[in-house]
Amino acid sequence: EAGVTQFPSHSVIEKGQTVTLRCDPISGHDNLYWYRRVMGKEIKFLLHFVKESKQDESGMPNNRFLAERTGGTYSTLKVQPAELEDSGVYFCASSQRAFGQGSHSPLHFGNGTRLTVT
Amino acid sequence: QQQVKQSPQSLIVQKGGISIINCAYENTAFDYFPWYQQFPGKGPALLIAIRPDVSEKKEGRFTISFNKSAKQFSLHIMDSQPGDSATYFCAAIKTSYDKVIFGPGTSLSVIP
Numbered sequence: 001e002a003g004v005t006q007f008p009s010h011s012v013i014e015k016g017q018t019v020t021l022r023c024d025p026i027s028g029h030d031n032l033y034w035y036r037r038v039m040g041k042e043i044k045f046l047l048h049f050v051k052e053s054k055q056d057e058s059g060m061p062n063n064r065f066l067a068e069r070t071g072g073t074y075s076t077l078k079v080q081p082a083e084l085e086d087s088g089v090y091f092c093a094s095s096q097r098a099f100g101q102g103s104h105s106p107l108h109f110g111n112g113t114r115l116t117v118t
Numbered sequence: 119q120q121q122v123k124q125s126p127q128s129l130i131v132q133k134g135g136i137s138i139i140n141c142a143y144e145n146t147a148f149d150y151f152p153w154y155q156q157f158p159g160k161g162p163a164l165l166i167a168i169r170p171d172v173s174e175k176k177e178g179r180f181t182i183s184f185n186k187s188a189k190q191f192s193l194h195i196m197d198s199q200p201g202d203s204a205t206y207f208c209a210a211i212k213t214s215y216d217k218v219i220f221g222p223g224t225s226l227s228v229i230p
Contacts, residue, residue, distance in 0.1 A: 042120065045217040091161050098216045109161030
């Protein structure tokens, strides 16, 4: 079984530019999450999709961040315009079932996209 | 404000020794406590997890100890090996919200 795939693995952009991160979850996983780790701090939740619907986007920092999951398959996270404080590692994770859907199945994380805004 | 505190920030242990990482939380609504292991360039991977109605859970060389009254839990790695060198994150989840609250991480180095 292929794992969660994220692209690109690294991205270096200038302040004010736009960057789009992509996540391909494990096939059949309806739940898709975005997390990020900034400056070696804790990994923080950004949002949760169930299929194509946003279940919880309470962790999105501001309206410069836009996440989509068209068709309930892969997801994109766009940052526009990027700011210096957006630098960090963005992780995507997927699971078959979330806690609220009965018996929980483990979260599978991708290897992350390291974003550097200069 | 960190909802889950973790210490130490870094840890060096000799091969064969015991690695101990401690975590604490404030929110009594948390009802699931996983530990994640992350190797460089990889994403976090679930290592072991515990629910607050259990005081200890052991899987191989890895043991979680949980103290509900003190709102503290810890990871013990017995017979630590160089291959255990990684960053370890404790975490807490309120399952009705389904978001993982991570601690800041502990960088473990096991030296031969």
